[in-house]
Amino acid sequence: MEITEPWPFRWNLKDYYRLCHEEWFLGRRVQLIGGEIWEFGPSHDWHDASVTLMGDELRKAFGTGYWVRVKGSLDVSDRSVPDPDLAVIVGSPRQYRTQGNPETALLVVEVSEATLWFDRNPKANLYASANVADYWIVNLVQRQLEVYRDPLPDSSQLFGFRYNSRTILDPPDKVSPLAAPHASITVADLLP
Amino acid sequence: MDTTSNEPRPHRWSREQYYQMLDLGWFQDQRVELIDGEVIDMPLQLNFHALSIKLTDTALNAAFGPQCWVRVQMTLDLTPLSSPDPDLAVVAGPPP
Numbered sequence: 103m104e105i106t107e108p109w110p111f112r113w114n115l116k117d118y119y120r121l122c123h124e125e126w127f128l129g130r131r132v133q134l135i136g137g138e139i140w141e142f143g144p145s146h147d148w149h150d151a152s153v154t155l156m157g158d159e160l161r162k163a164f165g166t167g168y169w170v171r172v173k174g175s176l177d178v179s180d181r182s183v184p185d186p187d188l189a190v191i192v193g194s195p196r197q198y199r200t201q202g203n204p205e206t207a208l209l210v211v212e213v214s215e216a217t218l219w220f221d222r223n224p225k226a227n228l229y230a231s232a233n234v235a236d237y238w239i240v241n242l243v244q245r246q247l248e249v250y251r252d253p254l255p256d257s258s259q260l261f262g263f264r265y266n267s268r269t270i271l272d273p274p275d276k277v278s279p280l281a282a283p284h285a286s287i288t289v290a291d292l293l294p
Numbered sequence: 295m296d297t298t299s300n301e302p303r304p305h306r307w308s309r310e311q312y313y314q315m316l317d318l319g320w321f322q323d324q325r326v327e328l329i330d331g332e333v334i335d336m337p338l339q340l341n342f343h344a345l346s347i348k349l350t351d352t353a354l355n356a357a358f359g360p361q362c363w364v365r366v367q368m369t370l371d372l373t374p375l376s377s378p379d380p381d382l383a384v385v386a387g388p389p390p
Contacts, residue, residue, distance in 0.1 A: 111321075111326055127305075141303055220301070
């Protein structure tokens with residue numbers, strides 16, 4: 103006989119969009135992560151400055167034919183709808199889908215201050231599970247860029263995936279997006 | 295700068311919101327309770343659990359008599375963030 107324990111209710115993607123449509127989260131910043139609804143605090147000015155600087159650099163690096171989405175949702179799975187700070191996808195904003203959001207991206211960026219633990223752990227596992235090959239964290243606390251690559255399955259990890267490589271870059275260092283290898287971005291230019 | 299207070303945290307529902315959601319048809323055919331702002335999925339009950347409730351109900355009614363209400367699996371509005379459905383609860387006063 104199987105005895106099951108009480109467990110937090112797990113919301114799915116359809117539930118989550120219905121909750122948003124019913125306006126349960128007005129004035130709150132929420133994301134669905136692994137069936138749980140997480141609330142995020144208001145962002146600081148320098149966080150938004152870093153998002154803007156990153157957006158400018160990524161638009162230069164990728165050029166036309168790519169869409170640098172800012173704070174747009176990704177329909178990663180039936181249990182997860184994160185809103186990364188930035189995500190680069192193929193196509194232009196004029197080719198937006200009429201239904202649903204992208205399920206993955208060429209590059210995902212989170213700008214981290216209070217969210218550092220969350221971005222390094224559940225979010226990294228989640229983006230690895232969505233086959234995001236290039237995941238960057240702008241670490242505003244240490245003023246570094248963390249580059250995560252090589253997503254691979256690992257059943258011991260949340261969402262069953264992790265990144266195999268992590269590279270820490272300092273302000274003078276340069277980085278090239280995997281999907282825009284000819285571009286070169288100086289880390290200092292991403293820091294407010 | 296204090297950044298710890300700004301960390302992501304699980305969303306909490308109020309009891310009032312929880313009842314509004316039930317009215318809107320959420321959690322149909324599901325056994326859920328609101329515990330400290332979280333909606334908790336309760337497991338299906340097995341027969342010996344049901345039997346134990348029945349025996350306890352009988353015993354508590356005998357012990358407390360008609361001046362108390364032995365409520366079985368009914369909701370208690372405990373706090374603004376919690377409304378559990380305990381298996382049994384004895385409240386003062388007879389059933390209305």
